[in-house]
Amino acid sequence: MSAEALILSAFGLLLLGAVVALFGNRLPDANRTIAICGAVCAGASAVLFALAEPTTMFGEKYVYTTIVRIATVSFCVMMVLWTMYIAGRVKYRTREAVALAFFSLFGACVMIGAREFVTFIVAFELTLMPMYVLGGYWDRRRIGLEGTLKQFLFSVVASALMVYGISLLYATSGSTFFDRIVISDAGPIGLLGLMMVLIGLFTKVGAVPFHFWVPDAYCGATVWALAFMSTIAKASSSIAFLKIVSALWGQYPGMAVLLAIIAVLSMVVGSFAALLQERVSRILAYSTVVNAGYIMVALIAYEQAGRRALFAAVIYALFYAFAVMGTLFITGSEGEYVKNLEGLSKRRPAAAWTLLLFCASLIGLPPLAGFFGKLYIFLIGFRSPYWIIALIAVLTSVISAFYYLRLIKASFFDKEDPAHQIAHGYFEKPGLCATLAIFLCATIVVCAGFFLGVLLDLI
Secondary structure (H helix, E strand, O other): OOHHHHHHHHHHHHHHHHHHHHHOOOOOOHHHHHHHHHHHHHHHHHHHHHHOOOEEEOOOOEEEOHHHHHHHHHHHHHHHHHHHHHHHHOOOOHHHHHHHHHHHHHHHHHHOOEOEHHHHHHHHHHHHHHHHHHHOOOOOOHHHHHHHHHHHHHHHHHHHHHHHHHHHHHHHHOOOEHHHOOOOOOOHHHHHHHHHHHHHHHHHHOOOOOOOHHHHHHHHOOHHHHHHHHHHHHHHHHHHHHHHHHHOHHHOOOHHHHHHHHHHHHHHHHHHHHOOOOEHHHHHHHHHHHHHHHHHHHHHOHHHHOHHHHHHHHHHHHHHHHHHHHHHHHHOOOOOEHHHHOOHHHHOHHHHHHHHHHHHHHHOOOOOHHHHHHHHHHHHHHOOOOHHHHHHHHHHHHHHHHHHHHHHHHHHOOOOOHHHHHHHOOOOOOOHHHHHHHHHHHHHHHHHHHOHHHHHHHO
């Protein structure tokens, strides 16, 4: 079976998962059954994507490279974990959420393989539009609707800027392919188009100073929606950002300086802001801002390291996504505040130790996946002329350990506050499928660290 046939079959299974979710209301125990069917479709898609060799499709508008293969397989595995968690955790209104997630996953897999702007922008919007709905899904609280509205408004403005910038780049170059854009002789119009595209991308990845929507959107979303938004959607946006900026690198001499400034602002502002938060979702929101800066640290070294810089950033983004998903799966069963985790080691010892594992990976402790992700980022960053940015990344990584350690401290060392639990409460224990999803997520975080060399050899 050819690579093209395998890839098309994988995309077909993703659409099949969405169709089954939309029209499967007659199935027995429909909500749970549809989520399980979604896990099967996503798992089969992961296998097909893994078997496909690098190739180009659709008149070279879609390029399936090694990096794209790693990312698409990882996204499908995350989808398997997410649907399993939904099957064991959510009892109502699952069908539409699973369908929205599959459409978003389909867009993400197309977006990261796009080689030109028309394909990219269509897939980009297909990835993000379901997020506007999922952000306020299952939730009628005012804060949920407010977060969704902010996400929608910022995203619409960013998309409008990107489309207008793309039109200017096309007007000056006569092509929409990333590697055929030439603005060196286009004067201020070409530079304006490039800046508008970059602003749109900075907004989508949540980099400072375009990050204002991220904390409110994360805080307003329910935890199972956030587990999708902060992993598959955010990681795909980051990979698309890497791909476009690297393709346009030589068109703007000050690209490295611009990225260095944005990276420092993102790492410093995000790190100190996260220390002040009381909600787990807001801590992870500012953590996402910090990690946008880390990804740029690797990208700054693109001129010296080439594709190794992109590979390091992609690996880090994926390892971070798995750890965040596992963290949200556990905290989602307890409550939205850090104080809800108090006494977790006595209530649910296995959950507390698994949360410790995820937080250790997010901090970057060996031999977990997060350690190798950060190690590659820092090594690549120190090889660039802007090594001082990599040093700042190391220092902010130390600061980030404090807000992850707060979750561990609450789980193992703080006594449960009955008054807080009565006021804010925590939810029921997850079902068997959700527990299995947490276990598999932890297994990936551990095994990706222990067997990373074998994995890289296979790739």
